[in-house]
Amino acid sequence: MQILLLALRRLAASLPTLLLILVGLFLLLQLAPGDTVDALIAQMGGGDPAMAEQLRTFYGLDAPVVVQLGRYLLRLVTLDLGFSAIYGKPVAEVILERLPVTLLLMVSALSFAFAAGMALGVLAARRVNRWPDTLISTLGLVFYATPSFWFGMMGIVVFAIRLAWLPAGGFEQIGSGNTGLTRVLDIAWHLILPVATLALTYLATYLRIMRASMLEVLTLDFVRTARAKGLGETAVVLRHVLRNALLPGVTLMGLQAGTMLGGSVVVESVFALPGLGRLAYESVVQRDVNTLLGIVFVSALLVIAINFIVDMLYAKLDPRIASGR
Amino acid sequence: MLGFLKRYARNPAAVVGLLLVLAVIGMALSAPFVFPRDPLSLAGRPLQWPMDNPRFWLGTDNTGRDIAAQIFHGARVSLLIGLVATVIAIAIGIVIGAISGFYGGWVDDVLMRVTEAFQTLPNFILLLVLVAVFGSDITFVTIAIGIVSWPPSARLTRAEFLTLRNREFVQACRVLGMRDAQIIFREILPNALPPVIVYASVIMAVAILLESALAFLNLSDPNVPSWGNLIGAGRGVLRVQWYVSAIPGVVILLTVLGVSLVGQGLNDALNPRLKGR
Secondary structure (H helix, E strand, O other): OHHHHHHHHHHHHHHHHHHHHHHHHHHHHHOOOOOHHHHHHHHHOOOOHHHHHHHHHHOOOOOOHHHHHHHHHHHHHOOOOOEEOOOOEEHHHHHHHHHHHHHHHHHHHHHHHHHHHHHHHHHHHHOOOOHHHHHHHHHHHHHHHOOHHHHHHHHHHHHHHHOOOOOOOOOOOOOOOOOHHHHHHHHHHHHHHHHHHHHHHHHHHHHHHHHHHHHHHHOOHHHHHHHHOOOOHHHHHHHHHHHHHHHHHHHHHHHHHHHHHHHHHHHHHHOOOOOHHHHHHHHHHOOOHHHHHHHHHHHHHHHHHHHHHHHHHHHHHOHHHHHHO | OHHHHHHHHOOHHHHHHHHHHHHHHHHHHHHHHHOOOOOOOOOOOOOOOOOOEOOEOOOEOOOOOEHHHHHHHHHHHHHHHHHHHHHHHHHHHHHHHHHHHHHOHHHHHHHHHHHHHHHHOOHHHHHHHHHHHHOOOHHHHHHHHHHHHOHHHHHHHHHHHHHHOOOHHHHHHHHOOOOHHHHHHHHHHHHHHHHHHHHHHHHHHHHHHHHHHHHHOOOOOOOOOOHHHHHHHHHHHOOOOOHHHHHHHHHHHHHHHHHHHHHHHHHHHHOHHHOOO
């Protein structure tokens, strides 16, 4: 209960941050050359100034900046993200259409990176400074240094073009009319390469953190006690060391949620996935200010939500945090 | 100092990293002599495989530009972007972290809120917004990368300042009547700097990766021979002439690897007790 209160307090503390982001970004986007109406007219292939004025009045772009900002924030309270002139429908709708793909991609990549990074980190720590450790640590460094989009492209060359095992892009087979389990499997098959691409960098970080914290925890007194009472090495590692060594990794998960969302912009673009990241890229190119602000709002919410979950997880792993307060 | 160099040299990974970084610096310095022509100009028949033509030992890309020339000149661009963006990020981070850690109270609260805001926002998305607003001129791309990368260094500096600000030597400075700015930058900062400098290698590695990702999305400056631009250009011919994208990718990988290894080597040499962790 106490931990819930603590986490809720942290959640409340993130509200000013969110406000700061929105105001800052709104003002920043005012500096952008051209507005939505300019982009719209360019898309229509030109138009006269009178029509432009009319459109500006229609979208409320003729009001002073402060008034526009006030209006925007007021509407946000009711979760109304405004109207996207480019897509011709409410921003909330556009984002909701794209959100599941990104969420699926992020959650899969995060779980994969965390699980694999943990396993490799434990393995490396158990064989510290011997060849498995050297191999795993080197691999981690190389993964960390690889540009993710390049890894994705090379994945396409090898697995989609040469071997023809995996699809080169897209979210699912279009027009196949798959339903139920076949559709799930089809999507999973399409997501193997993107998830591996996005997970790579994070896998490397988790691996390094996990290895370091395993080594640290292994030197603590309670580990010696566990060994002294006759526990096998596996039991010591799994039941005593791992649980304590997980904490830094879990912290990192919260910190990296934002980075991962940024990474999915690139990965979604490589694999032509219809997700939030691609939408962000498209709205930058199309100067769709409302959609861009909406995406930033939603991604900030996502990061805050992930940090909330991480807080709860943290207390689950280390009861001292909940009772210490 | 000598002991530090010795400790550094005893670490094989750090030495490999240093060699990689030196190789990239060598490429950047020799680019105008080895490839005096404009690397973005037409050099020969497009899409020649590496080694096919002795004149183009890394081949040509889809618009007939020499890939080797672009790699050499790209080293200058990547190093410059990495260095300048890192200096910007560290400078912002140090100032904000120092003020916030030194004064504490509401100043700290406000500055940390701002830092948090920057950290909550996915940095690549912020970078996209900045580039959309201010354009993708190479100067601005570099500044924008610096602007999105400062929060960790601010937090690091702040943490150092929090532990240092009540030490005896700082109290002595106060008693001597030194001004705050003097205490912060002349007395505390030099003591707080080592971990921040080590962290600079991480920022530089990320900066190089950020620029290449931006270039890959066609949002960086198209008029400079950047490695990311070349990867992006190779995307259209990925199916058969995959080497156009593969070569610059390997170079980015090796550069970032070198920078990270040097950073890790510095860290190990500065904190010998932590080695092997």
